[in-house]
Amino acid sequence: MHTIVSKQCLSPNVTRLDVQAPRIAQIRQPGQFVIVHHSEGAERIPLTIADADPAAGTIALVIQSVGKSTRDLVALEPGQAIADIVGPLGHPTEMIESGRALCIGGGVGTAVVHPIAQGLHKRGVKVTSIIGGRSKEWVIFEAELRRLGEVIVCTDDGSYGRKGFVTDAAKDVLAGGGIGIVYAVGPVPMMRAVVNLTKPLGVRTIVSLNPVMIDGTGMCGGCRVSVGGETRFACVDGPEFDGHGVNFDELMDRLSAYREYEQKSLACAEENCRLKQTLPS
């Protein structure tokens, strides 16, 4: 059992949970993730380790509530516990040892960019972060990233920072030259747009892929993605890959496979919830 020690609302649908997982807190590296299983009957879902406090024995999970499983997780309160957390899984991020790196985070992906920027900063790499959200209230991890280097914030509506997409800002930064490597984590269309930008420039670009997973140990193959024309298992071969080789269309498509089921699951949960409220207890 993994007790939740603190809970924080980061944006209208993004929640941060700091959870007890001492061993993982001790050894996790940037880019790695855990698989979380709320309780018997729940789904197993992969979540990136956004931060860790080895002394306190906690890891930070940043969760965007979209479906039933993520809603159930963010409904947990401090003192309550998650049944199973396994990790750290996946390969650590490929880092450069010096020079300049550009870290681009979109939405909840910003939480994944954070440990990468941490790792780079620790090595003495100069980090520029570009983070974005729909509007001001959707921007997360700004303060944490500011501690690690320059931060450019973009909002779609211009309510905060630069108006426009993260790719617009990225274009300007890349035009200035000197960027050795780009890390892009966020919604698939965003990662694809960044890759389209960096490919002609020949700037190495690492993306973190988020396919459906079950075991996280290479046992089921459900997380397969196509990279450089080859099938790879994101949980053990990734989750980070050379973005220039990733088949994003296939990833998008495979991510949509269970859409109908997800809606049914949510609808059922809401129905149950309503029943509970209307029935006399």
Place this chain on the structure above:
Amino acid sequence: MPGKITTKERLQINRQKMPEQASTARAANFEEVNLGFTEQLALLEADRCLQCKDPRCMAGCPVNVNIPRFIGLVSEGKISEAAQCLLCDNALPAITGRVCPQETQCEIVCVRGNKSTPVGIGYLERYVADWARNHSDQLTATKAPATGKRVAIVGSGPAGLTAAGELVRMGHDVTVYEALHKPGGVLVYGIPEFRLPKKIVSQEVQRLQSAGVKIECNVVIGRTYTLPELRERFDAVFIANGAGLPVFMNVPGENLKGVYSANEYLTRVNLMAAYQFPNADTPVLHGKCVAVVGGGNVAMDSVRTAKRLGAASAMIVYRRTKNELPARAEEVHHAGEEGIQFEFLTAPVEVIGNDKRWVTGLKCVRMKLGEPDASGRARPVTIPGSEFVLPCDIVVVAIGTRANPLLTATCPDLKLNKWGNIVADEAGMTSLPGVFAGGDIVRGAATVILAMGDGKRTARAMDEYLKSH
């Protein structure tokens, strides 16, 4: 009265039939197909055993269960002694009584098979083991005094669990590390409820735990801890992490929506209980027409699962013929009764999809049997120009699994063969001192009982090793 019965009388009894759920009913539910012997059936079947002086059945059993002895005790009505006798040789009899391929092990060599049908050894094993599960309070476990030696076991499948049971009995302090959130390995994530109820696995696991085995789930060796770390913290290590890496066909279209590895399909349904969706949260795609590629137990389990999930048509696509099917005979028989279709001498060459990238069919070629290959089985040869499309909306690939490199990749000095399986000697010893291995990680995908045999033999070798180190 039990006991006094002549050989002639024994020979006159016919093999008793296993009571089972009617095929029409069971094809729509996930409850166990076989219902188990009643006491009366068990006594009749036990009386069929001739109590051979030189029992061939025992030699056919990979863990050498004393078959005539436990069957003799059943026929004398001494069920508790029969259970004690069985458990002494076999740590997980309620499981092997359900999933062992008896027809190629103990029953094939039973002398009664010469003139009529072999003794139903598997059915009797199941009967006694089920009695033991329900009367655990009447059984006594003997345990050697504590040795103070610590053993780590990687993986809680049949190999790991068997070794754990033996090693605690020898007085060692045993911790099992399991990557998933539930112990049991293939027994919980692979083999379906209708063949092996999960409750039985958890009861067997609990029995081991109350005997002193510690099980830590959610620990991936190679990630959470490395093998070198385990070697530092323990006096010996047994690696039994199975063969959990799915093999795909490597044909175009395999990443379309609706293509599953059997591991994923079965894990969703068994470990994650997707057949109860939306009461369980994990979904599985339900197809109207499901094609399962392969002919082993995994393929049979997948296709019968598809049928139970409501597929109007569920079929096996296999490149050889019925005679070469590697699955247990009982599973093939049950599958036929449940309305499973078989496309023999057929090999897929491409998965076909629509513009939304959903599977719509499997393009196949017809095969014929040629010369025997290295394994002695006839090699299937493509018939040129025989391409055709089998319409289907789900494809499950069940053509085998390989060694998962997750653990071994973090330990370069552990010797592997060219397929990535760990190299171990007869006693289970690997190239690293104090590190042993067994089960599917050594043999490649094999059987529950062979994995258990490895666990048992290796436990003895580890005991020797621990005594001298």
